[in-house]
C-alpha cells in the first residue's frame with residue numbers, strides 16, 4: 001500500500017471516531033477497531049464517504065489474542081503500520097468502599113493494559129521498518145488532577161504516562177516515536193455520562209474554568225494525534241501533551 005497506514009482502538013465513537021476521520025482526511029488508510037461493531041463499520045463508511053479508505057476489525061483491547069490477530073491481519077493486507085493510536089478507554093465511577101479487585105482490574109485492563117497490548121503488537125513491524133509513531137490516550141486525570149470516585153482511572157491514566165516514557169526509550173533506537181495525549185474535558189459519551197462522569201450540565205459548568213471558554217470537541221484531540229504522527233513531530237518522543245483549552249494552567 002502506498003498510503004501511510006494507521007490502526008486505532010476505540011474508533012467507533014468519540015475521540016477515536018474523530019481520529020479515524022482526521023487520519024482518513026490526512027491521507028492514511030485507517031484500521032478502525034472497536035468492540036462496537038455497528039459504530040466501527042459506520043466510521044469506515046464515513047471515511048469512505050469523505051474520499052478516504054478504511055477497514056474495520058472487531059477488537060476488544062482486554063484480549064491479547066484479539067489485538068495481536070487484528071494487527072497481524074491489518075499488516076498482512078496493507079504491508080505495514082505507520083501509526084498506532086491506543087485510544088480505547090473507560091471511566092467508571094466507583095466509590096472507594098465499593099472498589100473490588102474486579103472493578104479495579106477491569107479499568108486497568110482496558111485503560112492501561114489495553115494500551116500496552118496495542119503497542120506490543122505493532123512494535124515488531126515498526127522495528128523491522130525502522131519507522132513508526134504511537135500515540136496513547138492518557139487524561140488530565142493522569143498528569144495533574146485527582147478525580148473523586150475514580151481512583152482506578154487516575155491510576156491507569158497515570159500509568160499510561162509512564163508507559164509512554166518507557167516505550168519511547170525501548171523503541172527510539174528503531175526510529176519509533178511514542179507519545180501520549182492528556183485530553184481535558186472533551187464532549188463524548190464518556191464525559192456526557194451523568195452516572196460515570198460530569199454529564200451535560202457538569203460539562204457546561206466546567207467550561208467556566210477553561211481559559212479558552214469552551215469544552216473540547218473530539219476533533220480538538222484528533223488533530224493533535226495526527227500531528228504527533230506527522231513529520232512535524234519528528235523530534236518529539238516520550239511526551240504526554242496536555243490538550244485541555246488551558247484548564248490546568250487556568251484553574252487557580
Ligand SMILES: NC(=O)c1ccc[n+]([C@@H]2O[C@H](COP(=O)([O-])OP(=O)(O)OC[C@H]3O[C@@H](n4cnc5c(N)ncnc54)[C@H](O)[C@@H]3O)[C@@H](O)[C@H]2O)c1
Pocket residue numbers: 009010011012013014015016033034035036059060061062087088089090091110137138139140182183184185186187188189190191
Ligand atoms: N472525553 C473526555 O473528556 C476524556 C478526557 C480524557 C481522556 N479521555 C480518554 O479518551 C479516550 C476516548 O474516550 P472518549 O471520550 O472518546 O469516550 P467514548 O466512550 O466516546 O469512547 C471510548 C471508546 O473506547 C471503546 N472501548 C471501551 N472498552 C473497550 C475495549 N475493551 N476494547 C476496545 N474498545 C473499547 C468504546 O467502545 C468507545 O469506542 C479514552 O481513553 C478516554 O479515557 C476522554
